[in-house]
Amino acid sequence: MAEIEVRFPDGKRRRYPQGTPLARIAADTGRADALVARVDGRLVDLAAALDAEAAVEFLNFEDPDGRMVYWHSSAHLMAQAVKQLFPQAQLAIGPPIEDGFYYDIDIGRPFGPEDLAQIEERMRDLARQDQTIERVEIPRDEAIRLYQEMGERFKLELLEDIPDARVSFYRQDGFLDMCRGPHLPSTGRIKAIKLLSTSGAYWRGDEHQPMLQRIYGVTFPEPAQLDAYLHQLEEAKRRDHRRLGRELELFAFAEEVGQGLPLWLPRGASVRMTLERYIVDLETQLGYRHVYTPDLADVELYKISGHWEHFRENMYPPMEIDHEELVLKPMNCPHHIMIYKHQQHSYRDLPIRIAELGRMYRYERSGTLAGLHRVRSMTLNDAHIFCRPEQIEEEFAGVIRLIQRVYRDLRIEAYRYDLALHDPASKEYYHHDEDLWAMAERLLRQVLDDLGLAYTSVLGGANFYGPKLDVQIRTATGAVESLSTVQLDFLLPRRFGLEYIGEDGKAHPPVMIHRAIISTMERMIAFLIENYAGAFPVWLAPEQARILPIADRHNAYAGQVSVRLREAGLRAEVDASNERISYKIRNAQMMKVPYMLVVGDREAESGQVAVRRREGGDLGPMALDAFVERVRQEVAAKA
Ligand code: TSB
Ligand code: ZN
16 A cells, blocks of 8 residues: 655654554554644544645644644533433534633523533543544535434524535534534543533524523543632632722722723722822833823814724714814823924924823723723823934833833733734725834834843734834733733824924924823723732732721720821721721731731830731731831832
C-alpha cells in the first residue's frame, strides 16, 4: 500500500500507510492525551483516516481548540442524557463557550435543581460507558425525514439553513445529533462533570420566538481541574463589585432613577473623592491645568467634531429649546478644544494640558450595563494635551509613565496593553488620510518600544480620530474592559481649525493627545473593589478607623477620640450601638474597616486606644498620638 509522509510540529517526519486513522498515529507517537487533530490547519476527528501527506498536530485539553472540542462533545453528552431522561425534549443548539458549554432545550417547563442533578448523574453513567463517538453523513432529505419522525422542530429549522446535499451527524450509542464536529473519540474522555445553572433563552435570540431552557455546564479531564475552576468561580463571586458595593454600602441603583445611573453612597463617594484628590494633585504637579465645562452642548459642537456622525449611537437624542438643539455630552474633547481655541497660542506655550473630571453621558444598551463597570452617566479623569508634532513622543511617554505610577500606587497588577490600530478596510468609520494613520501608528509603536512595553496589536480597535493604547483589565465576571487609555489625534484639531504660531511666525495645527488615567471614576472603583475584594488600603478606605466603646459609659471618650482623629485628617466613626463588643468587632470586620479602636475604662483613663487590625491581630494599647502617626505614615506610603 502507498505510504504518505506526516510532518509534526517539532519538525519530525514519519511515514504511514495511506488511510491510517489519526488515532493510530497519535498512539504511535505517544500522544494518548490527544483529543482531536489539526491536519494542515483544519480540525479533524481522531477517527478520520489520513489519505494524503500532511502536517499533523495533536491537541489536548491544554490547547484552546482542543478544549473547545472537549466542551462541544460534553454538550452532546448532556443532550444525550436529557433525551434519555426526557424523551419528549426538543433540542436546539449546544455550542462550547469560553468557560464550558450549554445546550438550549425545550421540555415545556424550566429545569429544576433536581433535574440538573439527575442529568449530571446520567452524564457520568454515559461517560463511564465510554461510548465511541462516530461521524455519519447522510443525505439532507433523509436527515429531514429523521428529524420529522423525532418531532425535533428546532433541528428541522436549522436544517432549512443548510444547503449541503449531505449533512453530518455525530452518534454515540443510539443518540444522533446534527453537527459539523469535530468531536472526541469517545465519551470516556469526559471525566469531571458539573452542570452549573439554567436560564431562559429565546430560540434564535428572538423574543418573538419560543423560550427555551439553557443549561450551562463545564467538564474537565481531571477532578482537580474542576475543583480549581469551582473555587475560582466562588472567588469571582466573592469579589464581584456589585455584591460588595451593596454590602459595603458604596453605591446603589434605583429603578426610579434609571438604568445605569449610579447613586454614590457616602462610603463610595468617600473612596471616589480620595481618588479624585489624588489624581488631581498628581496632574497639577505634572503641569496639567484643570477646568470645568457644562454637561450640555449644542449638537453643532459634535457635528464639527465628528462625534455626531461616528458616535451618535452612544449619544442621547437632542433636546430642542430656544432654537438650540442641546445634547448631553458623550465626550469632553470638544469642550476642551473650545477652551484651547479661546486664546491665541505660540509654540512656546505648548504643550498645554487641559484636564477635567468630566461628566459624560453615553447610551449603552441595557444588556451591556454591568454595575459600575459600564454605566450611562460617568465621570472621566480626562485630559487633552495640545502639543507640537515633535513633542508627541515625549508627551505620550509621559502619559504612560503616569499610568505606571498610578498603577503602582493603586497596586494594580493584572493588566495588558492593547495598541488599537485602524482597519484600512472599514472606510465609513475611519478618516481616509492613510499617511496620517501610518505616521501616528509608527510614532506610538516607537514610544512603546522605547519604553520596553509589551503590548498586543488590535486591528480595527482605533477611534475614528486616531490610534490608541488601552490598558485592558478583567472584571470579576470575566469580561475584558479598558481602563486607562491614551489616544493620538491629528484630526480634531484640523476639524476645529486649531492653531499655534510656530517659530516661523506661521500658524500650524497642534496635535492632540486624549488620555484618561483613572478611567471613569465608576469603572476604576468597580475594578478596585474587585481588585481588593472590598478591603481598601488604608489611604483609600472610606472609614479608616472605627472606635468601639465597650460600654455606654465609654461613649464620651470614644467621641473625643473620633474628634481628634478627624482633626488629624483621618476618617473615623464611633459605633455607639447597644451591642456587645464582640458583635461590634465582627460588624467592623464585615465592613472591612482597617482599624478597630476598642476603648474601655483603662483606655479612657490613660488616653489610649486598644488597636485591632482588619486582617486580625491585636496591636494592643497605644497612645492616641502614636496611632495617628502610624496611620498617617501608612496613608503617605499608600501602604
Ligand atoms: C480619553 N475622548 C477620550 C478621552 O479624552 C474618550 O472619551 N475615550 S473613551 O471613549 O475611550 O473613554 C475613556 C474611558 O472611559 C474608557 O477607556 C473606559 O475606561 C471608560 N468608559 C467608557 N465607557 C464607559 C461606560 N459606559 N461606563 C464606565 N466607563 C466607561
Ligand atoms: Zn477626548
